[in-house]
Amino acid sequence: MADFNGENYENWKPSDFPEGYVCPEAGTSVNCHTGGWRSERPVWDKEQCSNCMLCWVYCPDSSIMVKDGEMTGIDYEHCKGCGVCVTECKFGALELISEAQAIAEEGE
Amino acid sequence: MAEEKKMFSATGNQMVADAMRQVDPDVMAAYPITPQTTIVEGYDKFVADGRVTTEYVNVESEHSALSACIGASAAGARVATATSSQGLAFMWEELHIAAGMRCPIVMANANRALSAPINIHGDHSDIMGARDTGWIIMFAETAQEAYDNTIVSFKVAEDPDVLLPVLTTLDGFVTTHAMDCCVMEEDQTVKDYVGEYHAKYPLLDTANPVGHGMFATLGDGYMKYKYTQREAIEGALDVIEKHGKEWAEITGRPFDLVDAWGTEDADYIIVVLGSCAGNARFQARQLRAQGKKVGVVRPRVFRPFPAQQIVDACKNAKAIGVIDRSDSFGSAHAPLALEVRSALFSAGVQIPVNDYIAGLGGADITLAQMEQVFTELEQCAAGEAKKSITYLGIDE
Numbered sequence A: 001m002a003d004f005n006g007e008n009y010e011n012w013k014p015s016d017f018p019e020g021y022v023c024p025e026a027g028t029s030v031n032c033h034t035g036g037w038r039s040e041r042p043v044w045d046k047e048q049c050s051n052c053m054l055c056w057v058y059c060p061d062s063s064i065m066v067k068d069g070e071m072t073g074i075d076y077e078h079c080k081g082c083g084v085c086v087t088e089c090k091f092g093a094l095e096l097i098s099e100a101q102a103i104a105e106e107g108e
Numbered sequence B: 001m002a003e004e005k006k007m008f009s010a011t012g013n014q015m016v017a018d019a020m021r022q023v024d025p026d027v028m029a030a031y032p033i034t035p036q037t038t039i040v041e042g043y044d045k046f047v048a049d050g051r052v053t054t055e056y057v058n059v060e061s062e063h064s065a066l067s068a069c070i071g072a073s074a075a076g077a078r079v080a081t082a083t084s085s086q087g088l089a090f091m092w093e094e095l096h097i098a099a100g101m102r103c104p105i106v107m108a109n110a111n112r113a114l115s116a117p118i119n120i121h122g123d124h125s126d127i128m129g130a131r132d133t134g135w136i137i138m139f140a141e142t143a144q145e146a147y148d149n150t151i152v153s154f155k156v157a158e159d160p161d162v163l164l165p166v167l168t169t170l171d172g173f174v175t176t177h178a179m180d181c182c183v184m185e186e187d188q189t190v191k192d193y194v195g196e197y198h199a200k201y202p203l204l205d206t207a208n209p210v211g212h213g214m215f216a217t218l219g220d221g222y223m224k225y226k227y228t229q230r231e232a233i234e235g236a237l238d239v240i241e242k243h244g245k246e247w248a249e250i251t252g253r254p255f256d257l258v259d260a261w262g263t264e265d266a267d268y269i270i271v272v273l274g275s276c277a278g279n280a281r282f283q284a285r286q287l288r289a290q291g292k293k294v295g296v297v298r299p300r301v302f303r304p305f306p307a308q309q310i311v312d313a314c315k316n317a318k319a320i321g322v323i324d325r326s327d328s329f330g331s332a333h334a335p336l337a338l339e340v341r342s343a344l345f346s347a348g349v350q351i352p353v354n355d356y357i358a359g360l361g362g363a364d365i366t367l368a369q370m371e372q373v374f375t376e377l378e379q380c381a382a383g384e385a386k387k388s389i390t391y392l393g394i395d396e
């Protein structure tokens, strides 16, 4: 039997798959890094943020990171860059920039 | 058998409903359609009369019926349903899902024609639409066999080495509605035989959460998984035989993957599915009385296809006639003929095969037609060419 944390999926043999393509463990989607699909990314401006949590409510990928009732950042391993949070933010605390730009800026 | 079992008259549908009553599945979700209706109607009465503990789900369509069955099966329930014709066609996408999710659902199908033109009578057009969906498919010749096949179906479907849905089929009207001589085993005998069902990954086991209906688009997971489905259904042939023989042992009624009559020395063999095998054998007996060496072969299981058994039964013949009750438009051969030809070819057996289509939309399949086939097989063996497919009983 394979390890079902989802990380080694590419190397599974047919016999590693459980009947029914069932996933026999809970919470394994955290190991699936959907951030790789992104062509744009939301960038958070902590200064503008009022911690209203609208972005947290709307994010379809649970990628708004929160601790003790306050936003702490964006989980780029899972954020797919849909921009919903940017549209919903009423405080101008989120901006959508291209991945290329983000990578270039990171490189600086 | 120790004592003589009581024989009584019943229709195929009654026998299927009773087989399901004796198994008493946890859930049945079904929608009525001619000529299957009396199965689910009969079962509904068992529910109303408190004779079963089944949760009976009334749904608004066959699409919903099989969807509900899949949900119930994933939840961990033993599930049964029944359908026919347009209903089976309407279930098409769920047929693939049930097999892919390895839901061991047992579904009876009253084999019937498909529209257009609309026709409610028996043929195999509907069931052949399900042949590539991953379901195990059995064909009953009689009401008795419909009963036996249905019981064996539960045992096969739920076998941990199989875990596949099973279609237990009987021919519309000829088998579903005609009265036949039948015997029924005791309820307890059936319950003991099928045993209890414990799902491997039940959704309702909240202490052990699992995911059903998972996503397989990244990489080659889908392809690897489909390979496991092929292995599962191929391996099911031996399991069907094992459980069928076990049931035969209990009941004293034979169970063979392929029913071969007179094939030991037959020069000319008819291969058919389902109810019209009786006519073929009746005519074969008449011809045997005239000294002609003829035989009849009837696969009781169509998926997985018992290719080796067909080859074993047919390999010494001089000519074979395959009679299909459905057409595969645009293909050179109808479904059963394709399988038989492929089995012979793969085994390196070269015997001329004549293709026939009969009984579409409930058209009579007559003894005269069977005689015509046997006569043409003799001519064929003598080197007379015949055109590819003959529609029996109509002037072309």
Ligand code: SF4
Residues within 6 Å of the ligand: A041, A042, A058, A059, A060, A061, A062, A063, A064, A074, A078, A079, A080, A081, A082, A083, A084, A085, A086
């Ligand atoms: S861009 Fe989409 S996925 Fe990423 S944090 Fe915003 S809402 Fe979530």
Ligand code: SF4
Residues within 6 Å of the ligand: A044, A048, A049, A050, A051, A052, A053, A054, A055, A056, A071, A088, A089, A090, A091, A092, A093, A094
């Ligand atoms: S919606 Fe905007 S202001 Fe509200 S928590 Fe998210 S980033 Fe902060």
